Amino acid sequence: MSGGIAGGTSGQPLFSVLDVEKAYEVGRAPSVRRFARGEPRLLHALDGVRLDVGDGDAVALVGESGSGKSTLVRLMLGLEAATEGRLLYRGADLGTLSGEARRVFSREVAYIYQDARGSMNPRMRVGDVLAEPMRLHGLCTDAEVPARVGALLERVGLSATMRDRFPSELSGGQVRRVAVARALASEPKIVFADESVAGLDVSVQAQLLNLLRSLRREMGLTLVFITHDLGVASYLCDRIAVMYLGRVVEEGPTGDVLTRPRHPYTRALMDAFPSFGRPLGAPLRGEIPSPIDLPRGCRFASRCPQARDACRETEPVLVADGPGRRVACAFPLSS
Ligand SMILES: Nc1ncnc2c1ncn2[C@@H]1O[C@H](COP(=O)(O)OP(=O)(O)OP(=O)(O)O)[C@@H](O)[C@H]1O
Ligand SMILES: [Mg+2]
Numbered sequence: 001m002s003g004g005i006a007g008g009t010s011g012q013p014l015f016s017v018l019d020v021e022k023a024y025e026v027g028r029a030p031s032v033r034r035f036a037r038g039e040p041r042l043l044h045a046l047d048g049v050r051l052d053v054g055d056g057d058a059v060a061l062v063g064e065s066g067s068g069k070s071t072l073v074r075l076m077l078g079l080e081a082a083t084e085g086r087l088l089y090r091g092a093d094l095g096t097l098s099g100e101a102r103r104v105f106s107r108e109v110a111y112i113y114q115d116a117r118g119s120m121n122p123r124m125r126v127g128d129v130l131a132e133p134m135r136l137h138g139l140c141t142d143a144e145v146p147a148r149v150g151a152l153l154e155r156v157g158l159s160a161t162m163r164d165r166f167p168s169e170l171s172g173g174q175v176r177r178v179a180v181a182r183a184l185a186s187e188p189k190i191v192f193a194d195e196s197v198a199g200l201d202v203s204v205q206a207q208l209l210n211l212l213r214s215l216r217r218e219m220g221l222t223l224v225f226i227t228h229d230l231g232v233a234s235y236l237c238d239r240i241a242v243m244y245l246g247r248v249v250e251e252g253p254t255g256d257v258l259t260r261p262r263h264p265y266t267r268a269l270m271d272a273f274p275s276f277g278r279p280l281g282a283p284l285r286g287e288i289p290s291p292i293d294l295p296r297g298c299r300f301a302s303r304c305p306q307a308r309d310a311c312r313e314t315e316p317v318l319v320a321d322g323p324g325r326r327v328a329c330a331f332p333l334s335s
Helices: 069-076 097-108 126-136 142-155 158-165 174-185 202-219 230-236 254-259 266-273
Strands: 015-028 042-054 056-064 085-088 109-112 190-194 222-226 239-244 246-252
Touching: 015 069, 042 069, 042 246, 056 069, 056 230, 069 190, 069 222, 097 109, 109 174, 126 142, 126 158, 126 174, 126 239, 126 246, 126 254, 142 158, 142 174, 174 190, 202 230, 222 230, 222 254, 239 266, 246 254, 246 266, 254 266
Parallel strands: 056 222, 056 239, 109 190, 190 222
Antiparallel strands: 015 042, 015 085, 239 246
């Protein structure tokens, strides 16, 4: 079936990212010949990413700035096309979705914007912001919209009277809740969130995390959550994928990975993460290499305390490493 979305999900992941690459052209290399144009310079934002997201999973994507997390999510949302590789949603290739299948995809796959306030039309009242996806996807009659908007506001812990406010009349925590409600308005199967709780004060952050956790439980939502915060990842997500320079370098059950990291990069991220009552570990040495001139061999070798000569020669691939775990390291840490 070309371009269609399968009804059931049994036996296949909800989302499959198959060896996906994304390269951006960033100018041209200087040419040695006087008038010839140089080769295009390519920035490899994603370079062979493999990831499965099962129905009902909550997956955290973690990794330093520039590792490719947002790029991966943009591709999974179908906002940009991959340079190489394939992305499958319920078995259907995102590149071939058309007509009804594309409509189903845009209803079932939702996104919580990082900049919640900026993503809303300041001239629309909250009620209209929430009604828009319901009308767009024909989920109910016009007469049913007000009741559904009220129920949605209550579901995210806001009073139904908030429907008459403009986004500028809401606090930071309230506007994020409206952003969550808007993502839920189309009755999605999977929700992507990019740093959705970053920069909030701890009590608002905790409220939002609890809200997302209970919504997941009650609605059977699948969640892909980008975060820099390993504490948030372990609270909300049962799986974690650690990205470094355009690749997933370690993946597995969150608790397992964070108690027994196998990739030295995961270990380094954990050491750099502030934790109450424990002194901060030494920061990662060196700079993240440029995604334009990727080093030979393992791309983490230049910063890895365990690197050996072989690491600078051969690029390790992501391989199975115990139940539900995968790691891309020639010499994984012993557990
Ligand atoms: N449209 C673009 N054109 C050129 N380069 C891009 C583009 N979008 C992203 N990049 C580059 O791709 C790499 C990955 O960027 P991305 O935004 O996915 O990282 P990230 O992991 O989300 O980082 P952060 O944690 O800072 O949000 C970076 O080197 C970035 O500069
Ligand atoms: Mg990002």
